[in-house]
Amino acid sequence: MTRTSEPVDGERTAATTTADPQPAEAPAARSETAAADRSGVPGAARGGRPRWEGRTIAVLFLAPALLTLAALVVYPILYTIWLSLHNADGSRFVGLDNYVTMFTAADVRKAITNNVIWVVVAPSLVTIIGLILAVLTERVRMATAFKTILFMPMAISFLAAGVTFRMVYDESPDRGAANAFAVAVHDMFRSPSPYHGTSVREGSLLVADADGALRTAGNVDANQPVLLPLVGLPEDRIPSAAAPAAATDAGQGLRGVVWLDFTRGGGGTAGVVDPTERGLPAMAVEALRDGAVVGRTTTAADGRFSFPDLTGDGYQIRLAGSNFTEPFAGVTWLGPSLVTPAIIGAYIWIWAGFAMVLISAGLAAIPRDALEAARMDGATEWQVFRLVTAPLVRPVLTVVFVTLVINVLKIFDLILVIAPESSQDDANVVALEMYRVSFGGGLDFGLGSALGVLLFLLVLPAMLLRIRSMRKGVS
Amino acid sequence: MSRVLRSGAAALATAVALGAAGCGGGTEVPGSGSAAGSSTSLSGQTVEVAATWSGTEQANFQAVLDAFAKKTGATVKYTSGGDDMAALINSRLAGGAPPDVALIAQPGVIAEFARKGAIKPVTGAAATAMDANYSPAWKQLGMVDGQLYGIPFKVANKSVVWYRTEQFAQAGVQPPTTWEEFVTVTRTLADAGINPMAVPGGDGWTLTDWFENVYLRVAGPEKYAQLAAHKLPWTDPTVVEALKILGEYWAMPRTVQGGSSGALQLGFTQSVADVFGEKPKSAMLFEGDFVGAEITKLGKVKVGETAKFFDWPSIKGSGPAVVTAGDQAVAFKDTPGAVALMEFLASPEAAAQMAAKGGFLSANKNLDLAQYPDDTIRALATSVVKADLLQFDLSDLTPQAFGGGTSASMWKLLQDFLAAPTDAAGIAQKLEDAAKRDFGSK
Numbered sequence: 001m002t003r004t005s006e007p008v009d010g011e012r013t014a015a016t017t018t019a020d021p022q023p024a025e026a027p028a029a030r031s032e033t034a035a036a037d038r039s040g041v042p043g044a045a046r047g048g049r050p051r052w053e054g055r056t057i058a059v060l061f062l063a064p065a066l067l068t069l070a071a072l073v074v075y076p077i078l079y080t081i082w083l084s085l086h087n088a089d090g091s092r093f094v095g096l097d098n099y100v101t102m103f104t105a106a107d108v109r110k111a112i113t114n115n116v117i118w119v120v121v122a123p124s125l126v127t128i129i130g131l132i133l134a135v136l137t138e139r140v141r142m143a144t145a146f147k148t149i150l151f152m153p154m155a156i157s158f159l160a161a162g163v164t165f166r167m168v169y170d171e172s173p174d175r176g177a178a179n180a181f182a183v184a185v186h187d188m189f190r191s192p193s194p195y196h197g198t199s200v201r202e203g204s205l206l207v208a209d210a211d212g213a214l215r216t217a218g219n220v221d222a223n224q225p226v227l228l229p230l231v232g233l234p235e236d237r238i239p240s241a242a243a244p245a246a247a248t249d250a251g252q253g254l255r256g257v258v259w260l261d262f263t264r265g266g267g268g269t270a271g272v273v274d275p276t277e278r279g280l281p282a283m284a285v286e287a288l289r290d291g292a293v294v295g296r297t298t299t300a301a302d303g304r305f306s307f308p309d310l311t312g313d314g315y316q317i318r319l320a321g322s323n324f325t326e327p328f329a330g331v332t333w334l335g336p337s338l339v340t341p342a343i344i345g346a347y348i349w350i351w352a353g354f355a356m357v358l359i360s361a362g363l364a365a366i367p368r369d370a371l372e373a374a375r376m377d378g379a380t381e382w383q384v385f386r387l388v389t390a391p392l393v394r395p396v397l398t399v400v401f402v403t404l405v406i407n408v409l410k411i412f413d414l415i416l417v418i419a420p421e422s423s424q425d426d427a428n429v430v431a432l433e434m435y436r437v438s439f440g441g442g443l444d445f446g447l448g449s450a451l452g453v454l455l456f457l458l459v460l461p462a463m464l465l466r467i468r469s470m471r472k473g474v475s
Numbered sequence: 476m477s478r479v480l481r482s483g484a485a486a487l488a489t490a491v492a493l494g495a496a497g498c499g500g501g502t503e504v505p506g507s508g509s510a511a512g513s514s515t516s517l518s519g520q521t522v523e524v525a526a527t528w529s530g531t532e533q534a535n536f537q538a539v540l541d542a543f544a545k546k547t548g549a550t551v552k553y554t555s556g557g558d559d560m561a562a563l564i565n566s567r568l569a570g571g572a573p574p575d576v577a578l579i580a581q582p583g584v585i586a587e588f589a590r591k592g593a594i595k596p597v598t599g600a601a602a603t604a605m606d607a608n609y610s611p612a613w614k615q616l617g618m619v620d621g622q623l624y625g626i627p628f629k630v631a632n633k634s635v636v637w638y639r640t641e642q643f644a645q646a647g648v649q650p651p652t653t654w655e656e657f658v659t660v661t662r663t664l665a666d667a668g669i670n671p672m673a674v675p676g677g678d679g680w681t682l683t684d685w686f687e688n689v690y691l692r693v694a695g696p697e698k699y700a701q702l703a704a705h706k707l708p709w710t711d712p713t714v715v716e717a718l719k720i721l722g723e724y725w726a727m728p729r730t731v732q733g734g735s736s737g738a739l740q741l742g743f744t745q746s747v748a749d750v751f752g753e754k755p756k757s758a759m760l761f762e763g764d765f766v767g768a769e770i771t772k773l774g775k776v777k778v779g780e781t782a783k784f785f786d787w788p789s790i791k792g793s794g795p796a797v798v799t800a801g802d803q804a805v806a807f808k809d810t811p812g813a814v815a816l817m818e819f820l821a822s823p824e825a826a827a828q829m830a831a832k833g834g835f836l837s838a839n840k841n842l843d844l845a846q847y848p849d850d851t852i853r854a855l856a857t858s859v860v861k862a863d864l865l866q867f868d869l870s871d872l873t874p875q876a877f878g879g880g881t882s883a884s885m886w887k888l889l890q891d892f893l894a895a896p897t898d899a900a901g902i903a904q905k906l907e908d909a910a911k912r913d914f915g916s917k
Contacts, residue, residue, distance in 0.1 A: 170740075171733065171737060171740040171741070197668070197729075198668075199728070199729065201666070231665075231666035231667075231668075232665055232666055232667075232668050232729060233668045234668035234669065235645065235667075235668060237668070261666075262666050262667050262668070263647070264645060264647075264667075265644060265645065265646075265647040266646060266647015266648060266663070267647055329733075329737075332736050332737075332740065334740060335736055335739070335740070420677045420739070420740055420742065421677055421678060421679055421881055421882070421886070421890075422676060422677050422679070422739040422740070422890045423739070424881070424882060425882070425887065436881070436882050439559065439561075439562035439565065439566070443561075443565060443875060443876070444876075
């Protein structure tokens with residue numbers, strides 16, 4: 001294969017032959033240089049022609065890799081740079097306009113800020129958690145089983161992990177595991193009131209107070225029952241004890257009725273106790289005079305309440321806020337403010353196992369005698385960890401950290417999958433912005449390429465650092 | 476070495492996608508020997524169709540393609556573009572290997588392609604089929620600069636509000652016909668302890684449909700068309716008025732499921748499940764006819780019995796108007812296979828295949844209405860076929876960056892408006908700023 005491209009030259013042909021695996025079968029007319037080459041005499045290598053030969057061979061062997069590299073790495077880089085200096089469809093040269101746009105557009109600034117947050121927070125957290133897990137799993141029985149389980153998230157594609165976490169963070173406690181947990185914990189300490197969600201019938205006496213209580217707007221007196229109509233209680237939350245509301249009452253003192261002023265199926269009159277409408281039992285009612293509470297009671301099954309001792313006028317009636325405590329709706333994990341931390345959480349879940357495995361390998365390589373010596377000298381476990389273990393695994397930590405920095409700079413898939421469209425802007429990062437302006441509707445390949453170049457420049461230092469540390473590791 | 480290669484390549488994913496032009500190529504079957512353009516025998520030829528559909532819709536469409544394959548002998552390959560059809564087509568175009576035929580939902584995108592010369596005008600047998608089967612209003616909608624490019628295969632009636640009958644019965648309300656009645660119904664539902672409306676604000680496109688329906692009724696069709704072309708600024712009083720009406724509705728207490736922040740987390744598919752699932756969380760859901768198919772797919776309630784729809788209420792005495800949308804078939808090649816498929820897609824035969832499966836409306840006037848599986852869909856289809864006054868979904872008519880995809884300006888700004896539905900004039904100004912930028916770049 002290679003010979004055909006060589007110049008027709010006896011010596012060179014012979015020299016090429018030396019590369020053959022079976023030199024013994026080569027033609028007898030072998031030149032001295034070739035023989036010298038084979039014998040490995042150093043002087044011969046420095047001679048003109050053999051060096052040429054060596055180089056040719058090197059080039060030939062490297063050619064496939066170099067060509068692949070040129071086609072898949074060098075050309076795209078150059079083409080991206082070229083595109084970044086052109087307009088949306090690459091038809092007009094615009095100089096550095098895209099770069100100016102890039103640093104002035106609010107979207108992109110937000111993306112860069114988020115990238116900074118990611119780079120500062122995610123790699124260090126993952127490394128620290130990985131280190132803790134590595135140290136802990138070293139001490140337990142069945143360490144391999146633990147490590148396997150912790151490493152498992154890496155076996156899942158990021159897309160699938162993203163979809164999973166999208167569900168975990170779902171707003172509704174019925175669907176999202178995170179909110180189901182948050183609500184369960186919250187309700188243990190403060191459960192919702194039976195009448196949450198109800199509100200006053202428009203045009204009635206009641207107005208809402210700031211603390212969620214409902215209060216009569218003006219003063220009421222003890223001459224006739226006070227009608228307090230409420231609406232908006234779902235059918236399935238009406239207490240089973242509720243009896244039809246008492247329409248008339250000829251009792252004594254300050255009294256009234258709290259009822260659900262809605263006739264099922266429609267047809268009732270607003271503000272009037274209609275036949276099928278039900279009272280709201282066990283509602284905490286307070287009577288106020290000049291702002292001070294002068295009486296407390298609760299409603300009966302038919303919604304009636306009374307303060308027999310209170311007569312005359314100048315009262316206000318208040319339905320305590322505790323009747324209407326809203327249930328805890330959970331946390332809006334994927335809303336504008338929490339979306340980035342939430343996605344970083346998912347990222348940690350995926351990568352902590354990976355960091356742990358690498359760091360455990362580093363830990364395993366630490367000479368045991370160093371640790372034992374420290375313990376013999378009376379160091380506590382914490383001191384051993386801080387002064388012996390940590391410095392010895394530092395190179396591994398650096399590798400893990402730098403790898404994660406590079407990875408985090410390019411973060412894209414998790415954000416695209418987890419962040420709902422409405423908060424994608426708030427979770428945006430450079431790689432996602434690059435995709436959005438290029439393909440996601442913007443169709444601005446110039447700006448997209450400029451972002452690509454920015455990303456490349458951001459990754460470059462971390463990459464060089466990593467390559468340097470690799471070299472050091474080898475030597 | 477390989478590490479450098481990997482990192483570099485990954486960091487420059489864009490460049491790879493753009494640069495390695497040939498890589499995206501499918502097998503391009505050249506218009507083989509037989510010159511007979513309208514020949515029915517296309518055996519040995521491969522025609523590639525791309526559309527957004529996946530799942531059930533894809534299966535339904537596959538039946539149409541199978542019928543075509545059976546009729547002509549051609550091999551049909553279906554490519555699902557998912558939500559990002561434009562991204563798929565653009566990268567395929569950049570790679571020099573577009574599909575033969577694509578069904579594209581955004582007329583604005585079709586116009587862009589037509590002006591770039593990427594798609595072929597509809598001529599010959601396909602044009603004849605179009606004339607025979609569609610009303611002039613529909614043909615008008617498929618034209619770009621006086622030349623026919625698109626054949627409306629699947630159309631939508633986006634002016635209907637879906638509701639659950641038992642919720643309405645419980646509250647004792649009837650489907651409204653005017654906006655005032657609509658507001659009253661909403662309030663009564665809330666009083667009955669039923670959450671009135673699910674607004675899937677997590678998907679920005681649903682919000683654009685809200686705006687369009689209000690705007691068409693507030694401003695009328697002429698201004699609507701002008702606004703779509705940005706010949707009318709978004710700061711126009713009619714826009715502000717429409718936004719005000721919309722904002723007042725969204726801001727009504729106990730109306731939008733989950734409040735503003737909850738609505739922004741709610742996706743469209745989830746909203747269908749929330750309203751038409753086992754335990755309804757809301758009584759009404761506004762979106763197009765395709766909600767019917769989603770309800771059926773969900774399988775909890777029956778369309779036409781428990782799930783019904785009413786026409787979008789008239790605002791200030793506006794007449795019946797329909798905001799429509801549709802997947803139009805356009806041809807990227809004029810190979811015999813592509814032309815034959817375009818002709819087939821314009822035929823009542825193709826429409827009948829898909830109509831029978833439900834969740835599909837055709838604007839084909841020669842399609843037998845008996846093909847539709849139930850009265851609900853028949854009613855939806857009748858109004859679309861007979862409508863003289865049609866307006867395309869406005870956001871689909873605008874450039875992609877403004878109304879055509881995830882993170883498009885109009886989607887984002889209406890989401891902002893849903894989050895804080897009070898400052899109509901402010902949002903109108905922001906929409907105008909975005910429109911200036913996004914329309915200007917074309």
